[in-house]
Amino acid sequence: AGVACGSGAGDPDRVRIGLLVSLSGIYTSVGEDMRRGFQLYLDTHDGRLGGRDIDLVVADEGDGPATAVPAAQKLLERDRVVALTGLVGGATVDKVQTLTHERRIPLLGANARPEFAPVAGKPRDLSYTWHTSYNSDEPGIAIAAHIKTEVGDGTVYAIGPDYQGGWDELRGFTDTFTTLGGKLANPDGKTVFTPFPATENFLPYLNKAAETRPAAVYTFYAGGPAVAFVKQYRQSALKDVPLYAAGFLTEGSVLDAQGTAATGIRNVLNYSPTLPHAANQQFVAAWSAAGYPGQPTTFAMASYDAAAVLDRALAAVDGPVTGETLNTAIGQVGRIDSPRGDWQFHPTEHRPVQRWYLREVRPDGPVLSNVLLQDLTTLPTT
């Protein structure tokens, strides 16, 4: 295996970065957002990061590792990028991580972060793995206490999609919620998982859930199923029961498709376009100025932050940029002034220590928006 050394031929000031996101398949919408986020940072910084010209090589992750790994291989070995960022799916991160690690190239994920399974009995070495996003169970952990206070002695019905992402998101909530003394409305105390991505008809599930007379419902869906879920929720017997969710349920374009049916959904995320920070206002303004549709999402924001991290790390690298030097520099970037508010990398887990926000879907001017209600907590707690 060739170890990538240096970047583009000749010019030592040019740095090649790989952006691997879904540009085809069912995650395209997230992938496009992430590309826009990264591109926006570049465009607002003259195409330079850390004073160096950037060659951004974009590759298509497709639906999962089968297409993502060959693309990553190409970025690493043919294009010899010095850092790899993007990555929509958890499974992709899990597989690509071994490749980047072997080649000592920093992997700067900007979306899903799976629970890295141990390799040959040993925990995965994450020294070259970073994320500007979050762990999948964090939204649930962050909102559990709030929901407990809201429902008091009432029960909460938990429902989600049947795959790793759904399992993690819902586990985060249910574990924390029950630890806090909360009770699930689900008959056997276990979350209901709906076949993914097959299920688009949630009415039977919702009508059945209504029988348990929950005080609230907690859920996580994203993309197409999120639209169907919200629409059908408002048509079901649960119509008037408060709906709480991980923020992806109403994040981005799905909110337009859901329309008024989404009004009033309270959800948790590490970002809201209505955050008052200057960095955010700048970001949102740039987003509109660039002609991108709608409001920026957490996906775009995390990818924007990935660029910011690289910006600061590259500025700190002295001399030739290699995977090793860049990785060391990433470890020392310190606080990032981000649209989501300040955050910094957790020293061992390499993911943001960041604030989580409670948001509610409300009309914000002519459009619906995830309007900030309050801060919830900072995770991970160290």
Add this chain to the structure above:
Amino acid sequence: MRIVHRVEPDQPPSPRSGRDPDHAHGNGMVASGLRHAYGPLTVLDLDTFTIAPGDRHAVIGPNGAGKSTLLGVLAGTIRAQTGQLTYNGHTVTRHGAEWRARAGIGRTFQHPTLWPDLTCLDCVRIGGWHHRRNPDRTPMEVLHLVGLADHAHQRAGSLSHGHRRMLDLAVAIAGQPRILLLDEPAAGLTDTETGHLIDTIHRMPSWIAVVLVEHHMDVVAAVADWITVLHQGRRHTDGPADTVRADPGVAALYLGTGGGHAAHP
């Protein structure tokens, strides 16, 4: 199971031993209580039907009388709804067509299609596959017998209709049957070929039983010594060939003084 007899080509058909069910019980095939229906339509309803070695037995009857169905039931292609079949003293009612073919019940089809992609020679080899180590006749000899030697390397799919029928016969013969069920072997054959077919049947070893379904009465006359007339799935008449052919009832039903095709309920 496999008994290899040498061919005695020039021997004429054995003189009839009469209807001899006992003989058939030991060495041939006995069907009893056969009944088969498609919905309300009974297409076969026969109390007994026996085939003894050496039989030259013709089954005739109007179109739709159930002749092909009978052959299908005997060969195992169709499983009759009720009824019992014994062969060489064993009950074979539940045995499939493959098993029966291996046990020596060969057949041809009313609509021969064979294996269109294979050459005639290969078709015959497949027909005789289970005797390939110790064949009575080589595949080429079988093709000679039916007059298709010139077509040995032609694809079966490109044969003319008549030749296909001869090839079907060849495939059946190659399986070295002890009972040979022929479904209208002369249909579509021209005068010369019909003569050839009759010859071929005559030259079969005398211990082979031949059951022949045929509409050409001259072929029946030349081959059969016993005729069963089927009508609406039931036995209308049966008896020695000459008697049956002279029977005015049969003539009325079948040979042409009208009204043979009464509709079934």
Add this chain to the structure above:
Amino acid sequence: MLHIRDLTVAYPHGAPVLHDLTLDLRHPGVHALVGPNGAGKTTLLHTLAGHLHPRAGTIHLDGEDVTGWHPTTAARAAVALAPQGRRLWPSLTVAEHFAATQPTAGRDEAWTVEELLTMFPPLAARMGHRAHQLSGGEQQMLTIARALRTAPRLLLADEPTEGLAPTVADQITTVLQGLPARGVTVLAALPHTDVAATIADTIHVLAAGKLLGHTHTSTAASHLLRRHLTLTDPGDETATPHQ
């Protein structure tokens, strides 16, 4: 009516099956085509119906050049083929066969379904059966009935009596004989020269893809064939006398 000149026909990737065939049919009348199996009878009928395209030669129907026409065009010109073998639509019932087949536009010589069913009583009792559930003979009846239903003016019948019980076969031959009176020309491939002689005005003898000549008696036809066979016994196929 039908004039065939120097017709040569081959199957795809094959050597010619019909060689330089020339044939004229009077209108209307019954014409028989006899010859050994594999002679090319089916090939000729299929060529006339447009299912095979000749390599050389011409076909004229009523003065119009119809060489290599499409089967649909042929059918619309009231040329019907009653093919050999099962060329029915297995998934359609008998009734649906009749419903799908309509008389050619502009022909009033149509056979009504009732007429056809009287001709073939077994079919009347099987109207709800799918074609693949019919007995061999019943299928043959339906094949002919379908061809007649199109109200042809040229009927190409390929061994029309195959698999039919003698009573029905007689009936078919009677029908064929009666067709010229209704303005229909019949060209039928018939395996037996004696049958051909009883119903046909002319018997065209075909062997090895060549026309040996035409006659109107069974003995003459048989004689032609026998002569051909002796002449072309292994190795010699040049001598093909034309009458």
Add this chain to the structure above:
Amino acid sequence: MHVDTLVITAVDGVAYGLLLAIAAAGLTVAFGAGGVLNLAHGVLIAAGGYIAATTTAGTWASLAAATVLATVAGAAGGAVLAAATAGLRGRGHLDQALLTFGIAMIGGNLLTTIFGSDVLRPRMPAALEGTVMVVGYRYPIDRLAVLAVAVLVAAVGYVVLHRSRAGRLIRATVDDRAMVAGIGVNPRTVDAAVLVTSGALAGLAGALATPILGVGPGTADTTLLLSLIIVVCGGFGSVPGAVTAAIGVGVVQTVGVVTVPTAAPYLLIAAMTVTLVARRPTVPNGAAS
């Protein structure tokens, strides 16, 4: 589970099944009756859905326009397929599958390029967005509307496929093209008519189903798979069969998944397997008689 919930869920199963029946209608015509294994069916539905989602504006007129436009676009897509598959006659289902799958991939990619990768949903007139009470439970009006359209489509489909000459010619063309030509009907015309009709139905289905399910990059695959299951389980080209199968799928996907939630991922496929296995094995090249 309470009995009345089961009732409303069963009703929903039927309604959802009928929605699927509309989606499968085009494939019933093309594959079931016309014998063309059209794997681009899902893409035509998605195209219809995208068109509906981008042309509706919450008024009845725009809804009508969207429906017509989607149907016409579907028919045009069907015409393209007809032209593409015309050269493939007699080469079997696998070649058709390869071609239409390729076209589906190209079409799907073009759709995301044109309409973007977001999940879209048409804006319906307010009257359709609400709910009505059915046996004491809330039930969406849009689904009831779809139910009505589905019954209409099924009725027309039944008459055309099973009672008209056209339906017979379609099946006859699958059985023996040459003999269809032999009765004066050009089999190519039949092929083209089949695919154009099938495409129109797919476009219509897209317009009708998207208000309920939305349309996005995954729509084509999901609808194709469900339609295939329905057409095959329903017994190829039989409208009553397809409707029954669709309702079966609908009920399995509603009543089944909530009564035995642990088996939910397997239920649909298992139901299909049982249906197919229960059917008597048929040997296609029946040479026996």
Add this chain to the structure above:
Amino acid sequence: MSAFTQAFAADRTPPLLKWGATIALAAGAVTAVAMSPASYLHTTVARMLPLALLAVSVAVVTGHAGLPTLGQVAPYAVGAYLTARLALTGIDTAAVHLLCAAVGGAVVAGLIGTVLVRYRGTVFLMLSLAVAELTAITAGQWRAVSGGTDGLAGIPAPRLLPGLPPLHGDRMVLLYAATITAAATFVAVWLLRGDRRMLLTAARTNEDRARASGHLVYTYLWMVHTAAGGLAGIAGALLIHTHRWITPADVGFGVAALALLAVVIGGARSLIGAAVGAVIVLIVRDIVAVEVPGHAPLLLGTLFVIGVYLLPGGLTALTTRLRRRLSEGPHSAPPAPANASVRRTS
């Protein structure tokens, strides 16, 4: 007379020449890739070979048994997860993996086959689709074995023999995978020639007639299905050896469909064609399409469409056509067998 018969029973083209040419071509292609300095190419090509072998297995069932299948991913999955589990528990000898995978794949295909081979055509296709879906769902649900929907990663590299170092270098993995793929393919081709091929043609093209001649059609088809399962199992082991990770999607409908389409491109009855077809499909997807991100489906779709039109009958038919054209050049066409039949009827 019987010698005469046998002479014609065999293939009429000199087999040694044909085989030699094919083997030389395959070896040449692999060597060319292995000699190139780009390790990127080595890994990428090595990763195509499991699917190529899966396609061979599909071609056996589809082309020779006449049963278009999407279900071969079931034995493929069994081979893969067996291998992965063995490797994760410390049993890392490649030969053991291959053997277990082959046996496991054959057993599973055998079990599935008892039901499936009773069906034909589209019903069989849909049942096999059900098998593919069930395989992927089970792989996603059975977390203890499969690691859930995200799958397994970091599976240790195999050792060729106990005591040897693990198979690590990209070039080595490529050579190993190519050897196994080629060997398995050639064994399959070898087993499916001559009389076996003829019997399967008979069973496939007219089942009733074959039965009436005493052929146990179900048994033949079941045996082919089972043996192909063994082949798919080996392909599964190879998947782990070349990828060292697996997700349920790798054994699902998508892969099954790709393998089946590769078979169609290759020409249904040609096993080598199927392998080449799979490699072509993956070259387009994994090498060409990464140059135009987001348009992989467009390119693949175009490949399929072009494949249908330019290669009727698949790659194999193309080579036959070329050969015919070449041989027709100087000599006159060989006498068609039909000639004799036209002239002489006895």
